[in-house]
Amino acid sequence: MKFKSLILASILSLGFGSQASAYSYETVKGDPMQTRIYTLPNGLKVYLSVNKEKPRIQTYIAVRTGSRNDPAETTGLAHYLEHLMFKGTRQFGTADPAKEQPYLDDIERRYEHYRTVTDPAQRKQLYHEIDSVSQLAAKYFIPNEYDKLMASIGAEGTNAYTSNDVTCYVENIPSNEVENWARIQGDRFQNMVIRGFHTELEAVYEEFNISLTNDTRKEFAAIGKLLFPTHPYGTQTTIGTQEHLKNPSITNIKNYYSHYYVPNNVAICMAGDFDPETVVATIDKYFGSWKKSDKVTYPQFPVQKNLTSPTSETVIGKEAENIMLAWKMDSAAALQNDTLEVISSILNNGKAGLFDLDLNQPMRCQAAQAFNYAMRDYSQFIVFGMPNEGQSLDEVKSLILAEIEKLKNGDFSDKLLPAVVNNMKLDYLNSLDNNEKRADAYVNSFINGRDWKTEVEKFDRIAGMTKQQIVDFARRHFTNGYAIVYKKQGEDASQKKIDKPSITAIPTNRDMQSAFVKEIKESKVEPIQPRFLDFKNDFTQTKTKRNLPVYYIQNKQNQLFSMSYYFEFGEESNKWLPFAKDYFDYLGTDKLSAKEVKERFYQLACGYNISVGTNSMQISLYGLGENMAEAQKLMEQVVNHAKVDRDAYKKFVEQELKSRRDQKLSQKANFSALQVYGQYGEYNPLRNVPDSTELVSADPQKLIDMVADLKNYKHSVIYYGPLTEKQLVAAIDKNHAVAKSLKDAPAGKHYTKQTTPSNEIWIAPYDAKNIYMIQYHNENQKWNPEDEAKVEVFNEYFGGGMNGVVFQELRESRGLAYSAFADFATPSRKEDSNYAYTYIISQNDKMMDCIRVFNNILDTLPQTPAAFELAKQAIMKRIASQRITKTGIIYSYLSAKERGIDYDLRSKVYAALPSLTLEDIVKFEHDNMAQKPWRYLILGDENNLDMKALEKIAPIKRVSTKDIFGY
The missing domain is CATH 3.30.830.10 (Metalloenzyme, LuxS/M16 peptidase-like)
Structure with missing residues (x-):
């Protein structure tokens, strides 16, 4: 096939087995990513792929555990541990670990008692005591030092995620910061300390609140319950239950961490611009002393039997009706998943699959999709449908099952399978440009226990598949033993309101800094020289x-x-x-x-x-x-x-x-x-x-x-x-058909953001346990490129990541929200104006607390010189290591032209950063955001909001659902 020769032409063939190197590693012949897989003596896996397009590295640290391994009495534990991994160690996150530790031990003991008590009055008193001891521990806690460390090395995308089988920690770093990154991560994974517990727990609970209106999550939970009735895939969810989130066990979390967070259960996955030998030596330097465990075991569960007939459940929620059908399949490591991936594209590839041509294109239903959801123990092949107006969910089900029957009968074009194979390869070639996708492939291979050789050879196997093999497979596996979830529209009576706890704000201690953070900030690395676009020569x-x-x-x-x-x-x-x-x-x-x-x-x-x-x-x-x-x-x-x-x-x-x-x-x-x-x-x-x-x-x-x-x-x-x-x-x-004489672009009516001359409150209705709120300010101030450096530093310092003022004050200190940020936004067109906004999702009864805190930090910007210098350092390192390539160069030029400039704006920002002072940022914020009128945009149920308190802020304008949508 033409496409096969194209891929092979781009591959540097590598041999099997270990290579001559200071560290032995494995490779796979024909691997276009030229992956090196190292295994350190302690069992730590290291997957490396070199891509020198830009001087940055995507890093994932994957732990082979997720909610599947959560103790049944404390579901949500793996996910909560993921949050706590950002709180630091004995080296960072604390001013004095020795003095802090007795209080942390006391908090742990008190939580173990608290979770056994059911009397509301007694629980309230016990929580008050936990809150009091937390105040004492907080004297030593330096929140978000991990984010400070990442900012100091110019990291981007600081995050983590937890799923059924994996907990994974994500960073994108400049290529010259591997040493610092490895030093930080080595300490973090070997020496995690649980602190800031009760406020972080409340933030996780707010994440749970957000999930209550996500009906898709409910559907997946229902599918799991039907397919895996005696397995955690079906008996518990990653986020956990309300009861368990409100009754946590620090002891269980510590035991879980000690059991699963060991080197022979972890993989470091990296793709980007680096020398593999240098990188693996650096990883060995900081992770090599991590002690291997011979006791890594996973809970075992009964074999999940196949369904023998359609089995259904109904989910109720406010969102639109739909239907899901799912078949239980083999584990993600099984070769069966190659076939399922092909079948999903035969059914639904967005262009020429059976669902696409027979259902979506003729609009026989509103939407039909198919995909394979591979997990370590089992997989789920899921099909999804949304009805047209007046169409029942069972009618959609019949349409979908009819297409499954076509698959089983071979009633599809002989050209479809070769086209699917070619398009899958095309997608794979595109993915090679993306370091994130490279590293993510390693995570999946490690977590699912799928040998990398098996993954590399996937396309050869797929290319050899025949239509008859696909048909035979479909007949064997797509039986009547499937799960059905009907998602119907209505009020979910299972949602429970839980009042906000009485949390005393812990100090942010923004002026404090551990010696470890100071060392990393002041460490010397070979600088990366920035590369700015030259619009005259780069295209x-x-x-x-x-x-x-x-x-x-x-x-x-x-x-x-x-x-x-x-x-x-x-x-x-x-x-x-x-x-x-x-x-x-x-x-x-x-x-x-x-x-x-x-x-x-x-x-x-x-x-x-x-x-x-x-x-x-x-x-x-x-x-x-x-x-x-x-x-x-x-x-x-x-x-x-x-x-x-x-x-x-x-x-x-x-x-x-x-x-x-x-x-x-x-x-x-x-x-x-x-x-x-x-x-x-x-x-x-x-x-x-x-x-x-x-x-x-x-x-x-x-x-x-x-x-x-x-x-x-x-x-x-x-x-x-x-x-x-x-x-x-x-x-x-x-x-290209073009007229001989071309007309100018037709005139248009410009969308213009409104000004906010006075405080206003606009409320739109939505019945939920939480509110979504934005405070918006605009005084029709025109954009000035000379101010762009101030804007970027302010946003980093105030409203950006976990080290920003907003995150620390609203989430870290008070546990008021899962999601909170603020931004001073500049326009994409020169004729438009700057504007500012804050954003928060929070529990209904926390609304006024959120408003008060936001207004306090807006009107009096907290000033921390160290945090300001860190914000500048982070931006400079990110700009220096950023590379705009391919069509991004051309679109950058067109965007600059639209803003009325003819140069790469980053060059002006980079040049202005060294001379900026904290006083500049304070003045900028004072002039543009402090003591300003705001339009409060609140989506929520006013029957559950403190309307009297809102009325004291500004007049209330009620806008209907029809008003905001216009139809």
């Missing part, structure tokens, strides 16, 4: 015969390409454009049906799409370079010769109107709508849409003509791919 500008501007960069790495026709107008000029582009998904041409168009693009391993933004739009083509000419001709045929389908338009409108109704059921969608409405007013990106009457009565031919007419407007071409400049221009001249 080529040329023109076609018809004078179309062309922005060109050649891809010299592989045979993939992307090409866009770029128009400098969008929905501000024509509110119908987004609907015209969506309608095109259902159209064929005078020569090809809509189904044939999708099949042909998929067979070419190419794709096209139309995207419409506020003031720009693109028609894009992408995929395998050798098929670009044919794909371009096909795209031009579709865009310029689409054939109207009035029946499809009628169904399209019906689905659009149902989608609008469904959006009103979602808490997140309501909050997004309120935010846009509160910032822009009635004329905004969400409300500037055709109403239902306009949609129903519109002539679909006009939508087709609208897209075809784009060739008559001025536009440019953006290209990254293997063609030479001359070849590209020739291809555009030959295949």
Whole structure:
């Protein structure tokens, strides 16, 4: 196959087994990532892949444990431990570990007693005592020193996640900071100390509150219960129960940590710019003394029997109705998962799968999807469907099962399987550019117990699959023994309200600093020199015969390409454009049906799409370079010769109107709508849409003509791919239909953010246990590029990560929220204004506390010189190690032009950073945010809010769901 030869051409073949090196390692022949797998004497696995595109490294530290191993009496433990891993060790996070420890021991003892008590009055008294002792321990606690350490080395994406089988810790670091990173992580994983417990517990509980309105989580829990009735996949959830979250055991957490957080149960996965020998030696230096455990065992559970008939459960929640079906499959390590991955694409690849062509494209239901959810012990093959208006969930189920029967009967094109294989390889080639995806592949291999050789050889196995093998597999495994979850719309009576605990704010101790943090901050590393864009030399500008501007960069790495026709107008000029582009998904041409168009693009391993933004739009083509000419001709045929389908338009409108109704059921969608409405007013990106009457009565031919007419407007071409400049221009001249005389972009009505001359409170209704709230301020201040360095440092210092003032004051000190941040935002267009906002999700009865704390820190910015210097250091290191590549260069140029500048703004920021002082930032915040009027945008149930307290702040304006959505 052509695609196979393409992949093999990009591979440096490596031998099997150990290589000559100071450290022995394994490789796999034919691995395009050239992975080295080291195993240190203590059992620690190290996966390394070199990619020198940018001087940064994606790091994951994966622990082979998750909620599957949670004790049944303290579910949610693995996830809570993940949070506590950010609290430090005896070296950092504390001013005096010896004096702190007795208080931490006392808190642990008190929690062990507290969790056994059921009397409400006694529990309240015991919690008060825990809170009091926590105050004493907090004198020594230095919150968020871990984030300070990461900021000091220029890390990005500091995070972690927990799932059924894995807890994984995530950092993206500059390539010159491996030594510091390894030193920090080595201490963290060997010497974790549990502190700041009760406020962090409350933050985790707020995360639980957020999950209560996520009906998809409930569905997955229900699927698990049906498929795995005596296994933690079905008996407990990663977040845990309300009861367990409110009755934690520090002792259980410590025991869990000691058992699973050992080197022979951990893998370090890294991809980026480094020397493998140097990196593994550094890891050995800081992790090599970590003692191996010979007692790593995992709870064992009964074999989960296959269902013999359809078994169902119903989930109730506010969000839109849907249905899930799931089959229990083998473990993620089993070769069966290769077949399941192929089958998921045969059913649903977004273009030419059975669901795509038989259900989604003809709109026989609102949506149908299929995917394989692989886990260490078992996998779940899940199909999902949403009904059209008036369609029952059982009718959707019947449609989905009919497609499964087609799969089992081989009733699909012989060309589909080869196309699936080619497109899977195309996706894999694209993923090689992404260090995160490389490292994530290692995490999955390690956690799931799948040998890396097996993973590398996957595509060879897939390429050898036959249609008959797929059919036989489907007949064996897609039986009537499946689980069904009906998600119905209604009030979930199982949700319980728990009052906020009486937490005394612990001190943030922002002026304190451990010796360890000081050492890391002041450590000397070989600096990375920044590389700023040169818009005159980093890409080529040329023109076609018809004078179309062309922005060109050649891809010299592989045979993939992307090409866009770029128009400098969008929905501000024509509110119908987004609907015209969506309608095109259902159209064929005078020569090809809509189904044939999708099949042909998929067979070419190419794709096209139309995207419409506020003031720009693109028609894009992408995929395998050798098929670009044919794909371009096909795209031009579709865009310029689409054939109207009035029946499809009628169904399209019906689905659009149902989608609008469904959006009103979602808490997140309501909050997004309120935010846009509160910032822009009635004329905004969400409300500037055709109403239902306009949609129903519109002539679909006009939508087709609208897209075809784009060739008559001025536009440019953006290209990254293997063609030479001359070849590209020739291809555009030959295949791209363009009018002889091009029109200027049509005028549009500009979306303009409103000013906030006085305090206001806008409340939109949503019945939930928590509120979503933004405070928004805008005084129509125009953007000045000279201020950009101040803006970046302020945002880092005040509202950014875990070391920011907002996070420390609202979450770390008081446990008021899971999610809280603030930002001073600058516009993407030179004519727009700056604005500021705060953001929080919190329990209803914590709302006024959140407002008070936010206003206090806004009006009087806490000043910490060390934190300020750290913010500057973090930004400088991030800029120095940042590299903008490929089409990112061209889009950076276009963005700069839109802001009225002709240079890389990062160069100005980097040059200004060294001279900035804390006084500059304090003055900036005072001038722009302190003592300012705010528009409070609150989504919540006012029956459960302190309305009298709100009325003292400002007049209350109640806005309806219809107001914010506009329909």
